[in-house]
Amino acid sequence: GYVGEAPATTAVANGMVRVKVLAQVNTEGSAIVVDKDSSTSTILDLRGKTVAVPGYSTVQDFLLQKAVAKWGLKQKDVGITVLKPPEMIGALRTGQIDAFIAWEPYPAKAQTMGVGKVLLYSRDIWKDHPCCALVVSEAFLEKRRKDAIAVIKAHTQATDFINQNPEEAIAIGVKYTGMDERTVRLALKSVNYTYHLSVEGEREYVKFLTSLKYIKVNDPDVFVKNFIDQSVLKEALAK
Template sequence: MNLRPLFAPQRSVKALGRLAAACLVVALSTASVSAAVGTPIRMAYLQNDLHHLALWVALENGYFTDEGVSVEVAGVFRSGPELMTAFGAGALDAAYVGEAPATIAKVRGTAQIVVLAQANTEGSALVGSKALAAGTVARPTLAIPGNGSVQDFLLRKALPLLHLTPEQVDIIVVSPPEMLTSLQAGQIDGFIAWEPYPSRAVAQGIGTVLSSSADIWPDHPCCVLAATTTLVKDRSQEALALIRAHKRATAFIREQPDQAVAIAVKYTGMSEAVVRLALPHVTYTETPSVAGEEQYVNFLNSLGVIKVDDAGGFTRDFIATPLRDAAAK
C-alpha cells in the first residue's frame, strides 16, 4: 500500500502556521469575551412585581451581555426586607427592589448599597370593598405591605380622600399575595399595594380601585435598581453596564408594549388581561426621583422609623449620580 504524508513537506509548515494562527485568534477572542463578561453579577428581584419588568426585558433581550456584563439571577424574594437581608449577608451584588426597604437598610447600615437607577414611579393603588367605597364601614381595617413602606406613606396621604383620619382606621401588615384572599374573605376592608395586585383584585371582582397612587402622590418613587458599594467601587465598569442595559430595557417597554406584555406574562405567570390592565398604571423610568426620595426620608423620620438629620445630604449619597452621569456619556 502506498502511504502519502498528510501534508506535503513544503506545505505542512505553512498549514501548521495557519492552524497555529487560527488557534491564537480563537484563544484571544475567548480571553476577550471572558475579560468582558467576568464574574457574574448576582442579581435579585421581587416575585411577580411588575415594577421590575425592565430586568426581565434585559434578560430576555440579552442587553446585559450586549453591554459586556454577565448577570445571574441569585434570588427571587417575596418581600423587600427579605431581599435586603440577602444584601446584608453578602449574597447579592445588585437587585430590583422597593425604594422603601432600600432606604431603611441604607440608613440602618444593614446593607451597604446605592441607587443606580429608578425602576419606576407610581404603579400602586388603594383598593376597597363595595362597603368601603360606599362609606358604610364604621372602622375600616386596611392592609399595607409593610410599616414605613411607600404604600404606608401613600395610604396615610389617601385617608382624607375617604374622609378618614389615621385614628379612625386599623392599619395592619399583610403580604400583597394574601391581600386579595383577605379582602375576599372580609378580613380586611381594603388594601394598598403595587401592581399587579390592584388589577388582579379588579379583574377577579374582589374589589374596586378607590384611588391610584398617581392621584395620591404624583410621580412618587417606588422601585429602584440598587447595587452594593463594593460593586460600584471595585467593578465600576460593570455597574455602568447595568445602568446602560437598564436604560435600554426601559426604552423597550415604552416602544414595544406588546412584546413587554408577553415578557411580563412569562415572568409572572399572570394572565395577559391582568398584565394589560396593570401596566398603564406603572411609569417606567431610569431617572431617580431626588425630590421624591427626600420627601420619603422626611416621612420615615416623622414616623421614627429612621433618624436622618439631613435628608438632602443622605439622598445625594444614596443616589449614585456621578456614576449615572458617566453612564450617560
Template sequence: MVKDTNGRDKNDDTDLDWDDDYIASDFTRRQTLDMFAAGGLMAALAPLIGGLSSPAFASADDEVVKIGYLPITDATALLVAHGMGYFEEEGLKADRPTLIRGWSPLVEGFVSNKFNLVHFLKPIPVWMRYNNKIPVKLMAWAHTNGSALVVGGHTDITDFSQLGGKQVAVPFWYSMHNIVLQYALRKSGVTPVIKAEGEALAPNECNLQILPPPEMPASLASRKIDAFIVAEPFNAMGELKAGGRVLRFTGDIWKNHPCCVICMHEQATSEKQEWTQKVMNAVVKAQIYASQNKAEAARLMSKDGEGYLPMPAPIVERAMTLYQDDSGYIDTGAIKHAESWGNGRIDFQPWPYPSATRLIVEEMNNTVVGGDTTFLKGLDPQFVADDLVEYSYVKNALEKFPEWKNDPSVNPGDPFNREEILEL
C-alpha cells in the same frame, strides 16, 4: 364543599388559586417579615453579616448578574433586560432572575450576596443603610407610579375619609404605599394606627397591617380586610378576581412618584466599575423599551410569555396599560388629574431625582410604622440624597440612550431636576 389550603372554596369564582404556593411560602416567613418590618433586621441577619467588613457584602468572584425580584411589575426593568437579552448585548452573563415571595427574604438574599441586582421599595434602602448599616446603593428608579388603593366590593367606600374604622393592608412598613396612604388619610381627617386584631378602633382610626402582596386579593375577597394598597398587577388581580375596585391610583396623588428602585452592593459600584456600568446600561435600555412597549413588555413577563410573573397576560397587560381611555377611572374618581398630569398607570423613567429622595425622608418622619424609628430623627434629607444614591452610572447610561427624554414626565430642557407635586 372542597376547601383549599387557605380555607377557600375550590370552586370559588374569585379564582385566586394561582397564588397558593406564594401564600404558603410567605406564611413560613411571616415572623421574619414582621421582625424585619419592625426594625429587627440586624439581629436576624447577624450570622450573615458579622460587621460591615464581612464577606457577606463582598462582590461575587465571578461577574454573573444575579437578580432577585418579587412577582410585581416593579421588577419590569430587570425582567425585560434579561428577557430581551440586553445584559448579553453588554457582554455580561446573567442568570435567570429568581422569584422571591416577600420583601424580607429578598433583603436577606441581597445581604447574603445571593443577589447582586435587586429592586426594593424606595424607603427600604433608606432603612437598610441608616438603621441597619448595610452598605446598599440606590442605582436608579425601577419605575414610577404603578400602585393603587383597592377597596372591597363589600364596602361602600368612595373616599379616603370613609376609611375610618376599616382594616387596610400595606405590603411593608417602609414602603411608598404606606407613605402615600397615610398622607391621604391625614388629609382626609383619618388617623392611621397599628392595633392588634380585635382591638377597638375609633370611628376616625384606620388600622394598618402588613400582608405580602399575593395574599391581598384573597384577603379582600374573603372580607378579612376592607382595602389594600400595593403594586401592580395585584390591583388588576383585585379588580378582576376579588370583586375589588380602585379607589385611587397613587400616581394621581404624588405625580410620577418613585416606587421601587434598583439597588446594588456599594462594594460592587466601587470595585467593579466597568461591570456596574454595563449592568446599568442594560437596565436603562430595558426601561426605555418598557416605556415605549408596555403591552409587549407585559406579555413577555407574564406566564404566557417568559413566565417571570405567575399571572396570565391579560391581567399583566391591564396593569400596564389600562388607565385613562375607556377605563371608567376618571368617572369614579380613581383619577383626578388626568389632563393636567398626563402620567400612565405605570411608567418607566430611571433618573433618581434628588427632590423625591428628600421628600421621602421628610414623609417617613410623618408615617406610622411598627418598630423603632429612632434612626429617622436627625436624618438629613439632603445627606440621604447625596449619600444613598449613586448617580454617575445611571447618568452615563442615560447619556448613552437619550431616548429616555421622550418620556412625558421628563422636561427635556432640564431633565435632571423636577418639582415634586403631592396633592390629594
C-alpha cells in the same frame, strides 16, 4: 438589585445596609383596593376600617400614611395590618380586611377576578412618586464600577424597550408571569417605567419617614446626596 425605595431608605438611614441608588425603575404603580360591593367611595370612608399593607416602611405603607394625612384623617383612625400581597385578595374576599394597598399586578388582579375595585391609584395620592429603584452595595460599586455601569446600561435599554414596545412588553409579561392578558394590560397602565432619578422624590421620602419616626435623619439634603449616586447613570447613558 431592584428594591422599593422607601424600605431601602429606611435600611440605610437605620444603618442596616450600605447601598446607593443608581437608577429609578418605575414611578407610581400601586393602588388602594376595596371590595367591589363596598360602599367605600373616598379615603375618609376608611375611618375605623382595617387596611393591609405589605410591610411597615414599604412604599405602600408610606403611601397609605400620606393619603391618611392628605385627606385629614389621623393615623389612629385606620387600622393597619401586614399581609403579603398574594394573600391580600383572598383576605379582601373573605372580609378579613376592608381594603389593601399593594403594587401591581395585585390591584389589577383583584379587579379582573371580580373581587375588588380601586379606591385610589397611587398617582392620586402622590403624582409621579418614586416606587422601585436599582441599588448596589457600596463595596460592589467601589470594586466593580465597570460592572455596575454595564448593569445600569442594560437596565436603561430594557426600560426603553418597554416604553417603545408596549404591546410586545404585554406579551412578554403574559408569557413569563402566567397571568392573563387583561390583567397584565390593566396592571401596566398604572406603572410608569423610567430610569431617571428623582432627587426631590427621595427627599420627600426622607422627610415623611422621619415624621413617622421610622428613621432619624438630621439633614435630608446630606442624606439624599450620599444615598443617590447620579454619576453611574450618566456614564451608562453616555456609552
